[in-house]
Amino acid sequence: MREHPSVIVVGGGIAGLTAALNLAERGAHVTLVERDSVLGGNARTVCCKAIAGECQLCGGCLLGERLELIVSSPVELLLETSVARVERDNGGFLVYLEGAEKSSPLRAQAVILATGFDHVDAHTKGPYGYGILPSVTTGEEMERKIKEEGQGAYDALGLHKVAFIQCVGSRDEHVGRGYCSQVCCRYALRLARLLKARQPELEITIFKMDIQNSGRDFQKTWQAAQEEGIRIVAGLPAVIRRSSEEPRRATFVYDDILAGQIVQEDFDLVVLSVGMQPRRDAEQVAELFGINQDRYGFFAVGDDLISTIVPGVFVAGTCQAPRSMAEAAAHAQQAAEACYRYLQELAL
Numbered sequence: 028m029r030e031h032p033s034v035i036v037v038g039g040g041i042a043g044l045t046a047a048l049n050l051a052e053r054g055a056h057v058t059l060v061e062r063d064s065v066l067g068g069n070a071r072t073v074c075c076k077a078i079a080g081e082c083q084l085c086g087g088c089l090l091g092e093r094l095e096l097i098v099s100s101p102v103e104l105l106l107e108t109s110v111a112r113v114e115r116d117n118g119g120f121l122v123y124l125e126g127a128e129k130s131s132p133l134r135a136q137a138v139i140l141a142t143g144f145d146h147v148d149a150h151t152k153g154p155y156g157y158g159i160l161p162s163v164t165t166g167e168e169m170e171r172k173i174k175e176e177g178q179g180a181y182d183a184l185g186l187h188k189v190a191f192i193q194c195v196g197s198r199d200e201h202v203g204r205g206y207c208s209q210v211c212c213r214y215a216l217r218l219a220r221l222l223k224a225r226q227p228e229l230e231i232t233i234f235k236m237d238i239q240n241s242g243r244d245f246q247k248t249w250q251a252a253q254e255e256g257i258r259i260v261a262g263l264p265a266v267i268r269r270s271s272e273e274p275r276r277a278t279f280v281y282d283d284i285l286a287g288q289i290v291q292e293d294f295d296l297v298v299l300s301v302g303m304q305p306r307r308d309a310e311q312v313a314e315l316f317g318i319n320q321d322r323y324g325f326f327a328v329g330d331d332l333i334s335t336i337v338p339g340v341f342v343a344g345t346c347q348a349p350r351s352m353a354e355a356a357a358h359a360q361q362a363a364e365a366c367y368r369y370l371q372e373l374a375l
């Protein structure tokens with residue numbers, strides 16, 4: 028192989044970090060381009076869900092491990108930088124950057140796109156009153172609050188009844204998101220168990236229409252949650268309103284499908300389990316590199332789930348489809364391996 032082939036990784040979340048480390052270990056010269064001022068992407072707000080020190084295998088630790096490795100690796104890091112223009116160059120790519128210290132374009136034989144996802148904006152689910160009702164929050168906000176304030180963040184709020192509502196903004200073809208976001212069942216169950224462990228008297232209900240039961244230890248977590256008294260209701264509320272009895276509470280009517288009855292109930296806190304959507308600028312990034320998007324707007328790939336229609340451009344992590352951190356990292360390892368094989372073939 029040509030000595031030290033060059034690869035550009037776009038995006039410094041868990042997927043981009045993993046792909047960059049993998050290729051650097053194989054001897055490639057890797058430049059990681061991150062538009063934010065820090066690395067880590069969306070995983071930075073994922074909190075630790077260990078219960079009294081016992082790990083719930085949420086995957087949150089992965090980021091710290093990767094960040095430690097990247098700073099001592101030969102990967103060249105360009106923060107607050109994004110891609111402005113891309114030209115083909117002798118079978119490879121000439122990538123012009125924006126905001127970079129480097130003024131000259133980068134030459135690379137291959138590119139890995141790892142630009143990640145945007146959180147579904149809960150405002151778009153108008154009937155759930157997010158942004159209007161003070162007792163309605165999102166899973167993202169709960170993760171962030173616990174990450175910033177510690178596991179006791181909800182202890183002193185005087186909560187008695189908490190509801191989690193699943194599939195908010197996912198599995199909904201009417202809004203162009205017919206896919207499952209993969210992670211919201213897992214994070215909601217783990218957050219619910221964490222809250223319950225800290226405040227055993229708290230009544231917690233998870234409203235679901237379906238459950239995504241893949242991933243490490245899901246069945247164990249699911250069973251443990253129910254044994255601990257977390258109630259699961261099959262059915263989602265159509266509308267959430269301010270409680271007429273206690274304005275700080277939220278009230279909703281739901282059809283409990285399994286119990287076969289219509290129920291009205293008040294909650295002190297309602298957590299909307301928001302999922303993932305393609306980045307708002309995914310179309311511009313796809314255009315820059317000449318790749319396609321799928322019907323939802325994620326980057327389109329071949330059967331291997333990592334190759335695009337442009338030879339030498341690979342994708343990794345949640346820019347391709349929703350995934351957990353461990354799954355995004357595993358996908359990035361596959362992308363790096365495919366990219367390495369491509370570089371080897373180029374050199375023949």
Ligand SMILES: Cc1cc2nc3c(=O)[nH]c(=O)nc-3n(C[C@H](O)[C@H](O)[C@H](O)COP(=O)(O)OP(=O)(O)OC[C@H]3O[C@@H](n4cnc5c(N)ncnc54)[C@H](O)[C@@H]3O)c2cc1C
Nearest residue numbers: 038040041042062068069070086142143144344345351352
């Ligand atoms: C509410 C919520 C809770 C979650 N909880 C968990 C959990 O408990 N456990 C778990 O395993 N997973 C969890 N996840 C999923 C987890 O956040 C993702 O798996 C992970 O962040 C995906 O990493 P990524 O690298 O694919 O994308 P991202 O984290 O989105 O990283 C992409 C990076 O690319 C950068 N970027 C984007 N566009 C450009 C561009 N054009 N140029 C340069 N840089 C760019 C971004 O700034 C970002 O740093 C949760 C997700 C949600 C929505």
Ligand code: SF4
Nearest residue numbers: 075077082083085087
């Ligand atoms: S995997 Fe999750 S729960 Fe376990 S220690 Fe790491 S961050 Fe905490």
Ligand code: SF4
Nearest residue numbers: 194197207208211212
């Ligand atoms: S992971 Fe669960 S909550 Fe999220 S979209 Fe899939 S089924 Fe719904």
